[in-house]
Amino acid sequence: MVRLKSRYILFEIIFPPTDTNVEESVSKADILLSHHRASPADVSIKSILQEIRRSLSLNLGDYGSAKCNSLLQLKYFSNKTSTGIIRCHREDCDLVIMALMLMSKIGDVDGLIVNPVKVSGTIKKIEQFAMRRNSKILNIIKCSQSSHLSDNDFIINDFKKIGRENENENEDD
Amino acid sequence: MLVDLNVPWPQNSYADKVTSQAVNNLIKTLSTLHMLGYTHIAINFTVNHSEKFPNDVKLLNPIDIKRRFGELMDRTGLKLYSRITLIIDDPSKGQSLSKISQAFDIVAALPISEKGLTLSTTNLDIDLLTFQYGSRLPTFLKHKSICSCVNRGVKLEIVYGYALRDVQARRQFVSNVRSVIRSSRSRGIVIGSGAMSPLECRNILGVTSLIKNLGLPSDRCSKAMGDLASLVLLNGRLRNKSHKQTIVTGGGSGDGDDVVNDVQGIDDVQTIKVVKRSMDAEQLGHASKRHKP
Amino acid sequence: MDRTQTFIKDCLFTKCLEDPEKPFNENRFQDTLLLLPTDGGLTSRLQRQQRKSKLNLDNLQKVSQLESADKQLEKRDYQRINKNSKIALREYINNCKKNTKKCLKLAYENKITDKEDLLHYIEEKHPTIYESLPQYVDFVPMYKELWINYIKELLNITKNLKTFNGSLALLKLSMADYNGALLRVTKSKNKTLIGLQGIVIWDSQKFFIMIVKGNIIDEIKCIPKKGTVFQFEIPISDDDDSALRYSILGDRFKYRSVDRAGRKFKSRRCDDMLYYIQN
Numbered sequence: 167m168v169r170l171k172s173r174y175i176l177f178e179i180i181f182p183p184t185d186t187n188v189e190e191s192v193s194k195a196d197i198l199l200s201h202h203r204a205s206p207a208d209v210s211i212k213s214i215l216q217e218i219r220r221s222l223s224l225n226l227g228d229y230g231s232a233k234c235n236s237l238l239q240l241k242y243f244s245n246k247t248s249t250g251i252i253r254c255h256r257e258d259c260d261l262v263i264m265a266l267m268l269m270s271k272i273g274d275v276d277g278l279i280v281n282p283v284k285v286s287g288t289i290k291k292i293e294q295f296a297m298r299r300n301s302k303i304l305n306i307i308k309c310s311q312s313s314h315l316s317d318n319d320f321i322i323n324d325f326k327k328i329g330r331e332n333e334n335e336n337e338d339d
Numbered sequence: 340m341l342v343d344l345n346v347p348w349p350q351n352s353y354a355d356k357v358t359s360q361a362v363n364n365l366i367k368t369l370s371t372l373h374m375l376g377y378t379h380i381a382i383n384f385t386v387n388h389s390e391k392f393p394n395d396v397k398l399l400n401p402i403d404i405k406r407r408f409g410e411l412m413d414r415t416g417l418k419l420y421s422r423i424t425l426i427i428d429d430p431s432k433g434q435s436l437s438k439i440s441q442a443f444d445i446v447a448a449l450p451i452s453e454k455g456l457t458l459s460t461t462n463l464d465i466d467l468l469t470f471q472y473g474s475r476l477p478t479f480l481k482h483k484s485i486c487s488c489v490n491r492g493v494k495l496e497i498v499y500g501y502a503l504r505d506v507q508a509r510r511q512f513v514s515n516v517r518s519v520i521r522s523s524r525s526r527g528i529v530i531g532s533g534a535m536s537p538l539e540c541r542n543i544l545g546v547t548s549l550i551k552n553l554g555l556p557s558d559r560c561s562k563a564m565g566d567l568a569s570l571v572l573l574n575g576r577l578r579n580k581s582h583k584q585t586i587v588t589g590g591g592s593g594d595g596d597d598v599v600n601d602v603q604g605i606d607d608v609q610t611i612k613v614v615k616r617s618m619d620a621e622q623l624g625h626a627s628k629r630h631k632p
Numbered sequence: 633m634d635r636t637q638t639f640i641k642d643c644l645f646t647k648c649l650e651d652p653e654k655p656f657n658e659n660r661f662q663d664t665l666l667l668l669p670t671d672g673g674l675t676s677r678l679q680r681q682q683r684k685s686k687l688n689l690d691n692l693q694k695v696s697q698l699e700s701a702d703k704q705l706e707k708r709d710y711q712r713i714n715k716n717s718k719i720a721l722r723e724y725i726n727n728c729k730k731n732t733k734k735c736l737k738l739a740y741e742n743k744i745t746d747k748e749d750l751l752h753y754i755e756e757k758h759p760t761i762y763e764s765l766p767q768y769v770d771f772v773p774m775y776k777e778l779w780i781n782y783i784k785e786l787l788n789i790t791k792n793l794k795t796f797n798g799s800l801a802l803l804k805l806s807m808a809d810y811n812g813a814l815l816r817v818t819k820s821k822n823k824t825l826i827g828l829q830g831i832v833i834w835d836s837q838k839f840f841i842m843i844v845k846g847n848i849i850d851e852i853k854c855i856p857k858k859g860t861v862f863q864f865e866i867p868i869s870d871d872d873d874s875a876l877r878y879s880i881l882g883d884r885f886k887y888r889s890v891d892r893a894g895r896k897f898k899s900r901r902c903d904d905m906l907y908y909i910q911n
Contacts, residue, residue, distance in 0.1 A: 180371075180374070182367065182371045182537035182538060182540075183367060183537070197370045197371075197373060197374050197415065198374060200370075201371065201374050225509075259548075260548040260551055260552055261548075261552065263544060263545055263548040264545070264548045264549050264552055266545065267541050267545030267546070267548065267549055268502065268503065268549075270503065270538065277538060278538075279371075279537075279538060279540065279541070281375065281541075281542055281545070282542070282544045282545050282548075283542075283544070284544075285544070340909075490901075491901060492900065492901025492902065492903070566906055569906075569909050570902060570903060570905075570906060570909075572909075573902055573905065573908065573909055574901070574902050577899070577902065578899065581802065581881070582799070582802035582803050582805070582806045582897065583806070583884070583897035583898060583899050584881055584884045584897070584899050584900065584902065585806045585880065585881060585884045585885050585897050586802050586805045586806050586878055586879070586880055586881075587878065587879045587880075587881060588798065588802070588877070588878060
C-alpha cells in the first residue's frame with residue numbers, strides 16, 4: 167500500500183503599515199519590525215481555517231474546496247509570532263497556497279498579508295527551517311538595535327518548545 | 340535576484356500633481372516588497388501615448404529616483420529603476436519614442452486597440468508588452484504576432500495585482516492570462532505586481548502557485564520573476580548606457596558593478612562613470628590569483 | 633528551414649556583409665556609388681604583368697628571361713603575402729606558447745621560483761628559447777605611451793569633465809582600435825578566465841590575443857570574445873587617481889577593428905547575455 171503523502175506549509179501573517187500620513191523609517195531592521203507584529207486574539211486556529219475554506223470555495227468553487235478539504239489541517243499557530251503550519255494533501259498543495267495568497271482578511275481583522283514561506287514534506291524539517299529563519303531575522307534586528315530585543319526574544323524559545331511537543335506527538339503515532 | 344517590474348507611480352499624466360501622501364504610500368509598498376525578498380524594483384509611470392510630452396529633458400521623468408528614494412536604496416540595498424508605460428490607442432497620434440526612452444530605464448507598451456497591438460508588436464522599440472488585465476483584451480491574440488514579438492526580444496508581462504482586487508477583475512484576469520500564455524506558447528513571460536498599496540504585495544511562492552495553476556510551467560514561473568525580468572532590465576539599461584550593446588559605461592568587476600546593478604554610480608546626464616584607478620600595467624595578470632570562487 | 637546555417641552566418645557573412653541576418657540588402661541598389669579603398673594599383677599591376685608573362689608571338693624569344701621574372705612575380709602576389717602574414721602570426725603565437733611551456737618545465741626541473749633567475753638561467757643555457765620568449769615589459773610602452781595617448785586624443789579628454797559628451801564617447805569607443813589596450817576579464821561564461829588582465833597585441837575577429845604578466849613567466853593568451861566581458865580604464869589625468877571606466881561586451885564585438893570602423897551596430901535581443909548580470 168502506498169503511504170498517504172502530505173505537504174506542510176509554513177506561513178506567516180504580515181501586517182504592513184498602511185497609514186500614509188506617517189513617514190516611515192527605512193532601515194532594514196525597522197522594516198522587519200514594522201511588518202512582524204503579534205496578531206490580535208481574533209485570529210485563532212479556528213478563524214484561520216474558516217477563512218481558508220471560505221477563500222477556497224470563493225476562488226475554486228465547490229470542486230476545488232472539497233478536493234482540498236480532505237486533509238486540510240492547521241497544525242500550529244502562534245499569535246505572538248503570527249506564524250503557523252498547515253498540513254494538506256500533496257496534490258492540492260498549490261491550490262492551498264493560492265488560496266492563502268488570495269486572502270485579504272481573517273475574520274474581522276483587515277489589512278494583512280498571508281505570506282506562504284516554505285513547503286516541505288515533513289513537519290520536522292519545517293520546524294527546523296522556521297527556527298533558523300527566526301534566528302536570522304532576530305540577528306538582523308539585533309545588529310542594528312538592542313532595545314527592541316525584549317519583544318522578539320520569545321520567538322526562538324516558542325519554536326523550540328513547539329518542536330519538542332511535536333516530536334512527542336510523532337512518537338505516539 | 341528577484342525582480343518586480345511594475346509598481347505604479349501615483350501620476351497618470353504629466354499634468355497631475357504628486358502628493359507627499361502618495362509618495363509615502365509608495366515607499367511603504369517598496370519596503371513591504373523588500374521584506375518579501377525583492378531586490379530590483381521598477382517604478383512604473385503610465386501615460387497616454389497621444390499626450391504631449393514636455394520639451395524640457397529634465398521634466399520628462401517625474402519620478403526622480405535619486406532624490407526621493409536615495410535614502411531607501413542606501414539603507415536597504417534595494418535597486419530602483421524607472422519605467423514608462425505608454426497606453427497606445429490610435430497609432431497615428433503617437434509620437435517618437437527616441438526622446439522618451441532616454442529618460443527612462445524601461446519602456447513598455449499597453450495597447451488598448453487592435454491597431455495599437457499591431458503597432459507595438461511590429462515596429463515600436465520597446466522592452467515590454469503589457470495588457471490591462473482587469474478588462475477585456477483589445478483583440479484575440481494570435482500566435483504569430485505575439486511569438487514574433489517575443490523572438491525580437493520583447494517580453495510579455497503578467498500583472499497579478501488585478502487578481503487581488505474584486506471578483507470581476509479576478510475573473511477577467513484569469514481568462515486574459517490564459518490567453519497570453521497560450522498565444523506566447525509560454526515563452527518570454529515576466530510577472531510584475533502592480534501593487535497600489537502594501538496589501539497587494541505577494542511573495543514568490545504565492546505568485547508561482549497562482550500562475551502555475553493558470554497554466555505556466557513552474558520552472559518558467561520562477562524564471563519569469565528572476566532571469567527573464569532581469570533581462571528586461573539589462574535590455575533597457577543597455578539602450579541608454581551603451582552604444583548599441585557594444586561598449587558599456589561602468590565595469591563588471593565584483594558585485595554590483597555591472598550596468599544593471601550599478602544604479603547610482605553611473606552619471607545619468609553624461610553617461611560616464613568616474614572611478615579610482617584600479618588597473619595598472621604593473622599588476623600581475625593571473626586569473627587564478629584574483630578570482631574568488 | 634529558412635534559417636541560414638550558423639557557421640555561414642558567423643564566419644562568412646559577418647566578414648563581408650553589413651547585416652549578417654539579411655544577406656541581400658535592398659537599399660544597396662539605391663545607394664550612391666561607393667568608393668572603395670584601393671591597394672595602390674597593386675592588383676592591376678599584377679594583372680598587367682601576368683598578361684605580359686603569357687606566351688605569345690611577341691615575347692616568345694624572351695622565354696629564357698621570363699623564368700627569372702617568374703620568381704619575382706611570386707613574391708609580389710598580394711593574396712599570398714596576406715596569407716603569409718596570417719601564417720606568421722599563427723606561428724609566432726604557437727612558438728611563444730611552446731617556449732613558455734618549455735620554460736615552465738625548465739623552471740620546475742631546476743626548482744627556480746623567481747622570474748629574474750629563470751630569465752638569466754634561460755639566457756645562459758638556452759639562447760634560442762630566450763630569443764623567442766615574449767616579454768611583457770616590451771609591450772608596456774605600447775599601452776602607456778601609445779594607446780593611452782591615442783584614446784585620450786580620440787575622446788578629447790581634458791581635466792574638466794563638465795563638457796564631456798558621454799554618448800559621443802561611447803560611439804567613438806565602439807570604433808576605436810584596441811591593439812595595445814590593457815583589458816581585464818570581469819565576467820565570463822568560463823569562470824577560470826575571470827580576473828585575467830593583459831595588454832592586447834592583436835584584435836582578431838573572435839579573439840583578443842593578449843600578453844599576460846605572470847609570476848614566473850609572461851604568457852600569450854587567446855581569449856575568446858564570445859561570452860566574455862572586458863573592462864578597461866582611461867585615466868583622466870596623470871597626477872590623480874581618477875579614471876573613466878568602460879567595458880566591452882564581447883558578444884556584440886565580434887568584428888576585426890578594420891571592419892568595425894564604419895559599421896553600424898544594431899541592438900539585438902540580449903537573452904544570451906544573462907551571465908553578465910548573474911554573479
